[in-house]
Amino acid sequence: MDLGEQARRRPDAIAVIESGGRTVPYAELDARSRHIAAALAATGMRPGDAIAIRMPNGAAFLEVAWAAQRSGLYYTPVNTHLLPAEIDAMVEGKRVVTEEVYERLLATPVTREPEECEGRELLYSGGTTGMPKAVRKQLTAGPMGDPAAQCVQVAMGLAHYGLGPGSVYLSPAPLYHAAPLVYCMSVLRLGGTLVVMDRFDAAGSLELIERHRITHAQFVPTMFVRMLKLPAAERARDLSSLRLVFHSAAPCPVEVKRRMLDWFGPIIHEYYSGTEGYGHTAIGPQEWLDHPGSVGRPGGDVRIVDGVVYFGDRTLGDVGFLDDEGYLYLTDRVAHMIVSGGVNIYPQETENVLVMHPRVTDVAVIGVPDPEMGERVLAVIEPTADATGTAEVTKEELLAYCRERLAPYKCPRDIDFVDLLPRDPSGKLRKGLLREAYWQEHETRIV
Secondary structure, three states: OOHHHHHHHOOOOEEEEEOOOOEEEHHHHHHHHHHHHHHHHHOOOOOOOEEEEOOOOOHHHHHHHHHHHOEOOEEEEOOOOOOHHHHHHHHOOOEEEOHHHHHHHHHOOOOOOOOOEOOEEOEEEOOOOOOOEEEOOOOOOOOOOOOOOHHHHHHHHHHOOOOOOOOEEEEOOOOOOHHHHHHHHHHHHHOOEEEEOOOOOHHHHHHHHHHHOOOEEEEOHHHHHHHHOOOHHHHOOOOOOOOEEEEOOOOOOHHHHHHHHHHHOOOEEEEEEOOOOOOEEEEOHHHHHHOOOEEEOOOOOEEEEOOEEEEOOEEEEEEEEEOOOOOEEEEEEHHHOEEEOOEEEOHHHHHHHHOOOOOEEEEEEEEEEEOOOEEEEEEEEEEOEOOOOOEOOOHHHHHHHHHOOOOHHHOOOEEEEOOOOOEOOOOOEOHHHHHHHHHOOOOOOOO
16 A cells, blocks of 8 residues: 555546646656655665655655655655754755755656665654654664555554545645645555645635545644634535544634534544654544543543643643543643743633634733733734724723633733734744743743
């Protein structure tokens, strides 16, 4: 079960549809991937070596990734929004493939293809809260399609959700993130069609679902919010082709999830895991309705120690709790906790309330310096603007809205308005950058 097998079985089937409408059949994607693999081998690269891919979303990116996958190489997708020092750490010791290098590899004459064996992704975690850290997992060095390879096991798991020949999968997020990359590689391994967006756009996603008769898709909660807040005319798309939608990356506000289930139907499945590869939960739509807010019932050794979720003796840095039936609920990230007057405040709860205000486009709640309390709660709001570009909501209105729904100590003491919050293209908020602006002149600065 791999790209080559799918190309042999269904050479003319469409493998990738890019945002601009270009379509790439399996035979073409496979041939280019094989050529790049041979060109990399001609430069002396051998199984166990590593490359970095710094390219935009599209078929070319996936051709390079599959060249590494079938060559037994590690491959690291590079987030081009990181700082130069962060990128340097990620590409150190690796051959970097850019668009220009890709073209040169395709133009390189090759005489023979290397023997194929399974490679795997070499991902980095922690880029939104600190310097990225390598998550190097063991290579199996087995033949393509080796059942022992984790990538094959992931693909087999997705096949149970109906992904395979005939399925059409929408990927709206950057391929340099773990889930989009792994899922897209798996869909190609299974013989489905990928619709790869160059960047997320709420209205554009719905249009693509209608146009390409998307059957499966994966989003993050921020994308759900953006789609829900579209005008009714832009939401009025035929979404009847959808069979299943995955979401992950961050806990979804309960009200957002309920509205999405009402809109899309009972087809939304959630999972929780980390790039590190340990810890995993999943929950289906009906199970979630019975346990709203849960990310599922974890297997194995899960413990809550001082509010922090541990899988065995390891943690992904999340705060949460287990209910009486063993279902896990996530409260926030440890790194985002605000300590005000000795009281722990988790901003996610406040954010979940404020983001549902009809005139709020986006929100981040952070702790900022306070001479008496140490930290005070501040909401940074990206307001919805009217046709003239003027914000339609006031500070007083938002503070009152929050106080009606939360205990006073959880509510912001103040609100700042900004034109745009610093989210990366996957929808993750770079809260560290936001906090830095408020703490940079403070002697006990928090990063």
